[in-house]
Each structure stands twice: as C-alpha cells, then as structure tokens.
Amino acid sequence: MIEDAESQHHDSQQTRDNPQCITNNRRDDWTAMADDIRRQTSDHATLTESSQKSDHATILAAGEAPSKKGSHDDASHDSGHSPDTSLDVQAHGPGSTAGSAQAASHEPSASATQQIAPTPTSPTVGSSAPTASPEVHPTGALQYVAPSTYLRPVSRAAPAVGLATGSPTASRPATRDRRLMPSPLDKEQIEGLRAIRAFLKVRTSYDVLPLSYRLIVFDTSLLVKKSLNILTQQGIVSAPLWDSKTSTFAGLLTTSDYINVVQYYWQNPDALAQVDQFKLNSLREIERAIGVTPIETVSIHPSRPLYEACRRMLESRARRIPLVDVDDETKREMVVSVITQYRILKFVSVNVKETQWLKKPLRDVNIGTFTDLATAHMDTPVMDVIHQLVKRNISCVPILDREGTVLNVFEAVDVIALIKGGDYDNLNLSVGKSLAMRSEDFPGIYTCTLNDRLDTIFDTIRKSRVHRLVVIDEASQLKGLLSLSDILDYTLNSPLGDADEQ
Ligand code: AMP
Numbered sequence: 001m002i003e004d005a006e007s008q009h010h011d012s013q014q015t016r017d018n019p020q021c022i023t024n025n026r027r028d029d030w031t032a033m034a035d036d037i038r039r040q041t042s043d044h045a046t047l048t049e050s051s052q053k054s055d056h057a058t059i060l061a062a063g064e065a066p067s068k069k070g071s072h073d074d075a076s077h078d079s080g081h082s083p084d085t086s087l088d089v090q091a092h093g094p095g096s097t098a099g100s101a102q103a104a105s106h107e108p109s110a111s112a113t114q115q116i117a118p119t120p121t122s123p124t125v126g127s128s129a130p131t132a133s134p135e136v137h138p139t140g141a142l143q144y145v146a147p148s149t150y151l152r153p154v155s156r157a158a159p160a161v162g163l164a165t166g167s168p169t170a171s172r173p174a175t176r177d178r179r180l181m182p183s184p185l186d187k188e189q190i191e192g193l194r195a196i197r198a199f200l201k202v203r204t205s206y207d208v209l210p211l212s213y214r215l216i217v218f219d220t221s222l223l224v225k226k227s228l229n230i231l232t233q234q235g236i237v238s239a240p241l242w243d244s245k246t247s248t249f250a251g252l253l254t255t256s257d258y259i260n261v262v263q264y265y266w267q268n269p270d271a272l273a274q275v276d277q278f279k280l281n282s283l284r285e286i287e288r289a290i291g292v293t294p295i296e297t298v299s300i301h302p303s304r305p306l307y308e309a310c311r312r313m314l315e316s317r318a319r320r321i322p323l324v325d326v327d328d329e330t331k332r333e334m335v336v337s338v339i340t341q342y343r344i345l346k347f348v349s350v351n352v353k354e355t356q357w358l359k360k361p362l363r364d365v366n367i368g369t370f371t372d373l374a375t376a377h378m379d380t381p382v383m384d385v386i387h388q389l390v391k392r393n394i395s396c397v398p399i400l401d402r403e404g405t406v407l408n409v410f411e412a413v414d415v416i417a418l419i420k421g422g423d424y425d426n427l428n429l430s431v432g433k434s435l436a437m438r439s440e441d442f443p444g445i446y447t448c449t450l451n452d453r454l455d456t457i458f459d460t461i462r463k464s465r466v467h468r469l470v471v472i473d474e475a476s477q478l479k480g481l482l483s484l485s486d487i488l489d490y491t492l493n494s495p496l497g498d499a500d501e502q
Pocket of ligand 1: 319373375394395398468482486
C-alpha cells in the first residue's frame with residue numbers, strides 16, 4: 001500500500017489525468033481564498049494589483065485559505081524552519097499564470113499534521129516540545145544538545161556486529177575471506193537499498209503529491225523585495241517562476257537567489273536603491289555580475305519515475321525539483337508542483353518497509369561529509385558564513401564553540417529572515433545575533449552519531465521535517481554532516497555488488 005498516495009487517491013486521480021481541470025473546478029474556492037489573502041495582508045497587494053490588471057491573472061487556491069503565517073505546508077519548503085504540515089501542490093495551468101504571484105492552496109493532510117509533533121525520539125537539539133519554542137540563548141546558541149541516542153531506543157543502540165570499524169570485531173585486521181564474504185548485515189543492507197531503488201523506479205512524482213496542496217508561483221516581473229515578503233508570510237523558501245510574456249516556466253527561485261542578491265549588495269553597497277528595484281527577471285544579471293551559478297532550471301515531467309527525478313537532483317545538486325507538464329491542447333508548459341529531497345525520502349520511509357533493513361552503523365557506510373567541514377563561531381560575521389555557503393555550495397554551516405562543541409547551525413534559509421523587509425543592515429550582525437532572530441517555531445537541529453543507522457534515520461525523516469543531521473560524538477563535538485542529498489546519493493549510488501545496479 002502506498003500510504004501517501006492512498007490518502008490522496010480520490011481527487012488526485014483527476015489531477016493526474018488533467019491537472020488543469022482541478023483548477024477550473026475549484027475556481028470559486030480559489031477566488032474566495034484570493035479575497036482572504038487580500039484581506040489578510042497588504043503585502044499581498046502585489047498579487048492583487050497584478051491579478052486585477054490581467055484578465056487571466058488568478059490567485060489559485062483550493063481548500064482552505066492559508067493562514068497568514070504558519071501555513072507551512074509548502075512543497076517548496078524543503079529547507080525552511082517550519083514544521084512539516086506537508087506537501088502542497090498545485091495545479092497550475094497556462095491559462096492562469098499571468099499574476100505576479102499565484103497561490104494554489106490545499107489542506108494539509110492529517111498525516112502531515114501528525115509529523116509536526118516531535119516524538120520522544122526526535123533527535124532535535126534544543127527543542128523537544130512541539131509547542132514550546134527552543135530555548136535559545138541571546139547569542140543564538142541553543143541551550144543544550146540532545147543526545148543522538150534519541151534516534152532509537154537505547155536497547156537497540158548496542159554496537160553493530162560485523163565490519164564496524166569501531167566495533168571490537170572490526171578493530172581486528174580483516175582477513176581476505178571476511179572481505180569477500182558479505183556479512184548478514186551487509187546483505188540485509190543491500191537488500192534494503194535494492195528495495196528502495198525498485199520502489200523509486202515504479203513510482204512517479206505524481207504518486208508523491210497529496211490530495212490537497214498549494215502552489216505559489218511568482219511571475220518574473222515581481223520585485224525581489226515583494227517576493228521575499230510573500231515567502232516569509234507564506235512560510236515557504238522557494239517558488240517556481242513564470243514568465244507571463246512567453247507563458248513559460250522560468251526556473252525555480254530558491255534561497256540561493258536571495259543569497260546572490262545579498263552578495264551583489266555587499267559588493268555594491270551604494271546600490272541599495274537599485275537593489276530595491278530588482279525584479280525577479282533581473283536575477284540572471286545579478287548572477288552574471290557576481291559570477292555565480294545561474295538560477296536552477298532543472299525540471300521533470302511528473303509522470304517520470306521518481307528514480308529519474310532523484311538522479312536529476314543529484315546531478316544538478318538541486319535540493320528540489322519542479323514538476324512541469326505540457327498542456328495537451330495549448331502545448332504550453334504548466335507547473336504542476338515542486339518536490340523536494342525531503343518529500344521523496346519521507347515517501348520512501350512511509351512506504352518501503354525495507355528501510356528497516358538498513359542497519360549498518362554510519363561509521364561503516366560511505367555516506368556524509370567528515371572532512372574539510374565549513375564551520376563558524378557565534379561571533380563570526382554572518383556575511384562570512386554566507387560567503388562559505390556560496391563558495392562551498394552547501395546549505396548549512398555548523399556553529400561551534402571554541403572547543404568544537406556544536407551549538408547551532410546557520411542555514412541558508414536563515415538569510416531570508418535576515419533580509420526580509422529589505423533591511424540589509426542585518427548582514428552586519430554576528431552569527432549569534434542573527435540566529436537569535438529566528439522565528440519561535442524553529443524546530444531545532446537534528447544530530448546523530450556514527451553509531452546510528454539509516455533505519456532509524458529514515459524513521460526520523462518519517463516523523464519530522466529533517467533537512468540534515470549533524471554528526472557528533474558523545475561530547476557533542478562535531479564529527480561530520482549527513483544531509484538529505486548524502487542519503488539520497490547513498491541510496492541510489494552505493495554499489496550493490498551486482499551487475500544490474502542501475
Ligand atoms: P547540502 O548542502 O546539505 O545539500 O549538502 C551538500 C553536500 O555538502 C553534502 O555532501 C553534505 O554532506 C556537504 N556539506 C553540507 N554542509 C557542509 C559543511 N558545513 N561543510 C562541509 N560539507 C558540507
């Protein structure tokens with residue numbers, strides 16, 4: 001049984017056959033939601049103005065209107081701080097794409113809501129209760145680090161047998177025979193990986209989409225500043241772009257694009273007035289001016305196998321991928337949704353029971369980054385950390401004290417909160433002060449140790465919106481980083497020892 005797909009089957013079958021028809025059927029609801037949005041916030045004036053100017057501009061919304069803040073159920077919100085109320089999708093057709101921004105909103109699923117609540121086993125640092133905000137020190141340090149053994153019941157935390165380099169058996173030199181003969185643990189791990197790959201090959205991106213969802217699409221003529229306000233108010237961190245002049249999908253707007261604007265401003269501090277007037281369609285010029293990677297344009301058809309979507313993400317180092325379909329009649333592109341690495345891995349964890357076979361400790365698995373880690377301290381200027389994020393193309397930098405103890409993590413998405421409202425002065429802050437500005441619902445950071453295993457990490461992904469795990473030792477000293485892209489890469493690319501690996 002495909003649990004995520006099961007709950008959405010009834011409506012989504014129609015969506016899959018003809019995404020546009022949902023748009024049409026629910027037009028009344030969407031119009032009502034558009035009115036709600038207009039009432040709720042003046043920052044959405046851009047939406048309203050643009051919608052009114054254009055005959056076919058629409059704020060698309062099905063189901064509930066999102067709350068002003070904390071709707072949080074956005075497919076594009078992979079790296080955000082909001083809890084996982086889950087996927088949000090969108091049926092978005094060519095006839096309804098001319099607004100400066102469009103929102104197709106859908107009710108969060110019950111299962112998704114459940115995932116908000118951290119369980120006693122949640123490996124968060126500094127935050128264990130769903131309603132209590134993490135206890136954050138004024139400098140931005142979370143007050144304590146929960147032991148990573150929370151990842152699994154203590155009874156299962158015994159050192160794994162077999163080839164564990166840290167285990168008593170592994171400390172002995174491996175004999176030739178031992179190396180040639182996989183242990184039962186190895187075999188089980190391989191079967192687990194095989195099952196996940198097989199699953200990803202027979203499921204499509206459509207299968208991941210829930211019954212109800214929302215999509216916010218930005219027209220490329222929207223001001224960068226206004227797009228930031230909308231993102232923060234809707235609790236999302238990315239949005240597909242739509243060029244209404246050509247009626248084409250124009251790429252995916254992500255935190256990297258805002259970081260590029262920040263860098264441009266940093267290099268040209270006198271150009272603040274100009275920066276204020278940047279539209280989304282000037283992002284490419286900004287990228288050229290500062291010499292960085294262009295905006296992500298990778299996309300995939302929603303009926304392609306998930307395996308292919310994963311491959312495409314890994315190849316492009318994208319952490320999310322837009323699903324773009326072509327309307328049969330008009331032959332125009334339409335953005336259907338955005339799926340994230342998190343969403344895919346959660347889908348796997350919910351539906352592939354063989355994830356429970358992945359019992360090799362991390363120390364025995366070639367996964368994650370353990371050398372040359374980019375780190376910073378609480379008093380590091382936040383701009384230095386932003387430069388590291390760009391230079392290394394990473395999404396987070398662990399923040400350590402002088403002894404190497406993990407205090408917190410600065411994430412690329414934190415940049416959005418820093419510059420919202422066009423206040424670039426915040427870039428002069430220290431990391432500590434900038435982390436103290438995080439919203440109260442920041443769920444904390446997730447940690448694990450080298451003794452932890454992918455079975456329990458998949459459990460954690462199923463229960464909570466995890467973007468990465470910081471690998472620490474018993475003294476909370478930093479050992480490495482395990483990001484979702486590492487897990488995806490290992491899941492798809494680690495050798496299985498046979499010819500038909502792909
Ligand atoms: P991510 O940016 O989280 O998608 O990670 C991309 C790759 O960079 C993964 O292989 C991570 O393990 C690695 N990585 C993430 N953060 C850091 C960091 N602070 N220092 C070094 N490598 C990192």
